[in-house]
Amino acid sequence: MKIALLCSGLGHVARGHEVFARGLFDLLRGEVDITLFKGGGEPAEREVVVANLPRRAACLERIHFTGSPHWAEAIREQERCRIEALTFAYAALRPLLEGGYDILHCLEREVCEVLYAHRHLFARVPRIVFSNGGAIPARSLPPCDHVQEHSAWNLRQSARGKAFLIPHGVDPQRFHPGVPAGDFRTRHGIPADAPVAISVGTLCYWHKRTDHVIREVAALPGWHLIAAGQENEDSPAIKALAERLMPGRAHFVTLAHEDLPQAYAAADVFVLGSLFETFGIAYIEALAMGLPVFCTRHPNQQAIVQEGVFLDMKQPGALTAALRDTPAARLDELRARGPQIVQRDYDLRVLRAQYLQHYRRIAATPAQLPAWTLRRRIAANLRNLLGRAGRVFGV
Structure with a gap:
C-alpha cells in the first residue's frame, strides 16, 4: 500500500492546514509507505517538493477583482490560494504517475479536482481521498472516492457512503501543562x-x-x-x-x-x-x-x-x-x-491506528473508471449537437 499525501501550502505558510499535513506525515512515516508532496521547503527522505506558483509570489500582488472593498483581501487571498493549488496539482502529475500510488490524499479541493479528472492516466487507478478542511457540504464537495471529515458535525453534512471521521490530533508529549514558559x-x-x-x-x-x-x-x-x-x-x-x-x-x-x-x-x-x-x-x-x-x-x-x-x-x-x-x-x-x-x-497515538485502519480499507476498495452507459452516451451526443449548433450559428 503506497500513499501520497499532498499539500500545496506546506513550505509556504504555517496555518492549521499545513500543521495537519506535516503532523500526519510524521505520524505515519514509520508505519506505512507514505510520501509527502509539498509546495515549498527542502527535499528530504520521502518528501517531494513540487514546483508551483506560490500564493505570495510577487506576480500575484495586483489581482483585480469586482466586489465589496470590505472583502477585498479575502477574495485576493482565495484567488492566490487557488492558483497555488492548481499549479501544484498539474506539476505533481508526473511524479504521481511514476510513483504507482494506491491512495492520493489531497488537502486542497483544486488538487483533488485535477487529480480526479486525470485518474484515467494512471496505470493503476488510485483511490482519491479528500480531507475536508473547509467543512464543505456534500452538494459542493469536489469529485473524489472518499472524504475525511474532522468532526461529527461536519460528518452529518458530508457525502453518505464516502465520508469517514478522524479528527485532528495533537502530541501531548509536546503540548502539556508542564511546558515551561521560560523567559x-x-x-x-x-x-x-x-x-x-x-x-x-x-x-x-x-x-x-x-x-x-x-x-x-x-x-x-x-x-x-x-x-x-x-x-x-x-x-x-x-x-x-x-x-x-x-x-x-x-x-x-x-x-x-x-x-x-x-x-x-x-x-x-x-x-x-x-x-x-x-x-x-x-x-x-x-x-x-x-x-x-x-x-x-x-x-x-x-x-x-x-x-x-x-x-x-x-x-x-x-x-x-x-x-x-x-x-x-x-x-x-x-x-x-x-x-x-x-x-x-485527540492524542495522535490513538489516531494513528484509525488512519491505518481506514487507509487499508480504502486501498482494498476496487478503483473504477466511469463506465460507458446509455446515459453518458446521450449526454455526450447532446454536448456534440450543442457544440455544432454554436459553430453554425456563431453562438
Missing part, C-alpha cells in the same frame, strides 16, 4: 503577574477576526494579549489598532510550530475570535496545555472543545464580560479537564 514574558515585556490571553491564527479581519479580540481584551485594564500567527495585508492595520487601543499590552509574534508551546505556557487563557472553524487545531493545542478556551458558541466548536467558555462572538462586549466574569473555580476546572479531553480524543 517568554520577559522577552516581550509582559509583567509576571499580568493576566494574559493568547490567540493563535492568521492576523486578519475576515476569518480569525483578530481586530475583534483586540477590542475585547483592550477593555480589560491590565490584561495583555499574545497574537501568534502569520501576517498578511491586514496585519499592519491590526497592529495599529492594538497600539491605539492597548499600547504596550499587545504582543505580535510569528513562531515556528515547535515553538508554540512556550507561548501557550506564558498565557492564562486562549481566545479565538472566529465565528466558525472547520476544526481549529489551536483549540486542542490550548486544551492540551491546560488553558481555558474562550470561543464561538457554534455547535461544531462546542462538540470539538467539549468544555470551554462558549459565547456569541458577534456580540460586542461578550468576550470582555466572559474574560472578566468567569469564576476562578470554573477556570480551574477547565484547566484540569482540557488535558484529559485531549488524552482521550
Whole structure:
C-alpha cells in the first residue's frame, strides 16, 4: 500500500492546514509507505517538493477583482490560494504517475479536482481521498472516492457512503501543562503577574477576526494579549489598532510550530475570535496545555472543545464580560479537564491506528473508471449537437 499525501501550502505558510499535513506525515512515516508532496521547503527522505506558483509570489500582488472593498483581501487571498493549488496539482502529475500510488490524499479541493479528472492516466487507478478542511457540504464537495471529515458535525453534512471521521490530533508529549514558559514574558515585556490571553491564527479581519479580540481584551485594564500567527495585508492595520487601543499590552509574534508551546505556557487563557472553524487545531493545542478556551458558541466548536467558555462572538462586549466574569473555580476546572479531553480524543497515538485502519480499507476498495452507459452516451451526443449548433450559428 503506497500513499501520497499532498499539500500545496506546506513550505509556504504555517496555518492549521499545513500543521495537519506535516503532523500526519510524521505520524505515519514509520508505519506505512507514505510520501509527502509539498509546495515549498527542502527535499528530504520521502518528501517531494513540487514546483508551483506560490500564493505570495510577487506576480500575484495586483489581482483585480469586482466586489465589496470590505472583502477585498479575502477574495485576493482565495484567488492566490487557488492558483497555488492548481499549479501544484498539474506539476505533481508526473511524479504521481511514476510513483504507482494506491491512495492520493489531497488537502486542497483544486488538487483533488485535477487529480480526479486525470485518474484515467494512471496505470493503476488510485483511490482519491479528500480531507475536508473547509467543512464543505456534500452538494459542493469536489469529485473524489472518499472524504475525511474532522468532526461529527461536519460528518452529518458530508457525502453518505464516502465520508469517514478522524479528527485532528495533537502530541501531548509536546503540548502539556508542564511546558515551561521560560523567559517568554520577559522577552516581550509582559509583567509576571499580568493576566494574559493568547490567540493563535492568521492576523486578519475576515476569518480569525483578530481586530475583534483586540477590542475585547483592550477593555480589560491590565490584561495583555499574545497574537501568534502569520501576517498578511491586514496585519499592519491590526497592529495599529492594538497600539491605539492597548499600547504596550499587545504582543505580535510569528513562531515556528515547535515553538508554540512556550507561548501557550506564558498565557492564562486562549481566545479565538472566529465565528466558525472547520476544526481549529489551536483549540486542542490550548486544551492540551491546560488553558481555558474562550470561543464561538457554534455547535461544531462546542462538540470539538467539549468544555470551554462558549459565547456569541458577534456580540460586542461578550468576550470582555466572559474574560472578566468567569469564576476562578470554573477556570480551574477547565484547566484540569482540557488535558484529559485531549488524552482521550485527540492524542495522535490513538489516531494513528484509525488512519491505518481506514487507509487499508480504502486501498482494498476496487478503483473504477466511469463506465460507458446509455446515459453518458446521450449526454455526450447532446454536448456534440450543442457544440455544432454554436459553430453554425456563431453562438
